[in-house]
Amino acid sequence: MAPNRESEVIAQELSAISSRIEALEKRLDAVDKVIARLEEAALTTARALQQISTHWDAVYEAMQRPEEPDVSQELSPDAQAILSEESSASGS
DSSP states (O other): OHHHHHHHHHHHHHHHHHHHHHHHHHHHHHHHHHHHHHHHHHHHHHHHHHHHHHHHHHHHHHHHSOOOOOHHHHSOHHHHHHHHHHHHHHHO
């Protein structure tokens, strides 16, 4: 009878371990889903940062360009008067 009792105890312990393993498998599935969502969020963040970086590169490049002189300051007074008349005529 002792071997039968041992088998019963072993079967109970295996059953308990089996249910613990099932619970761990469910938790691992949940962790896998979280990891997938985190990876997607990381990709989205990387894309957004790349876009921001591109915009800042353009801003920096624009800041490095020399300023173009105001052409109206280089014109003779007569030419400035003509431009002024044209602007006021087109603005009306």
